[in-house]
Amino acid sequence: MHPRIPQQAGRDQGVRRDDNDVPLGAELAAVVAGARRRAVRDRDRHIDTAHLLHSLLESDPGVRAVFEAAQVARLLGYLVQRSIGYGLRWQTAVEESGALPGAGPAEGCSPLAALALTRTEERAGRHGRTARGVDLLAALVADPEARAVQVLEHAGIDARELSARLAREPSGDGASSSR
Template identity: 60%
Template sequence: MRPRIPRQPAVDHGPNHVDIEGRLTDELASVVAGARRRALRDGDRQIDTAHLLHTLLESDPQVRAVFDGPQVARLLGYLVQRSIGYGLRWRIGVEDAGAVPGAPGTPGWSPAAARSMTQAYDRAVRRGERLAHGVDLLAVLVGAAGSRAVEVLGNVGVDAGVVARRIARAGEERTEAYVVGGETGG
């Protein structure tokens, strides 16, 4: 008989849930739903940054494009291993990289994952957009020192700093193309 897996609510109607999930593109909302399903299936109490990274890699071609092809395969292979048993070590505690002791959290989210979602939205707003995209979340995840996502990257030999620089360069190129296109009327 399989042990009963603790359930987390599919939808949490608290104010933090609305704040996090109400500011996402449909694609990124789908990533969050996939990360939630993954956490439930894995028996984890919360969505963590590794769940988000795993689902981003599976579902977002713009996120995969940031990595070298072999890196995507290594990352997905490692994350699948985590989901079929390697994650047992992580279930023991809460991912709390950078969490403020005693601060209330967001139900169903590790402190690092909730903060990453908020920061992804903030990144999109600074760029002049109303909703966060997958690359916004990836940019935040690779900068979340001490998070499970950064641990996963390091364990497969992916330098989070290199990924962050690629994302920044791609953003600069998009901005430059927009400005040049705007000046030429295109």
């Protein structure tokens, strides 16, 4: 029997989204692997943007620095509740948005999560550097229909303001100082 969410490529190879795409770096490949493990544990059909947000918050100090400490605690608390069956649950539907054109789906990812991974690489490329967690965070909050946005708003964080702040500070350096 095949696993519901396909296995990740080796860490040294990064994560491939499709045959014509470049792999994510090892740092973000680890984030995607964490999101994949969480999706399997939660018995979700796809890795969604909330899984990616959860994995980012757990593993990336640069992403945590974007938020105030109390916001990180609220977000992680809510995400843990979601993963054990409390709060918003989305197991029965695939995360997608009519507001944005679809990207070729990443292996085991919802259409919005796949689009976020594509946008992560595009954002980093525009700034002439490898992708970082803050690039993925910016991509996750780009669509108001993303589950990651719903999680942020449920935790009392204005996703539009966060998206605008990340757009002003594309490097992610000093993002927390502009709150």
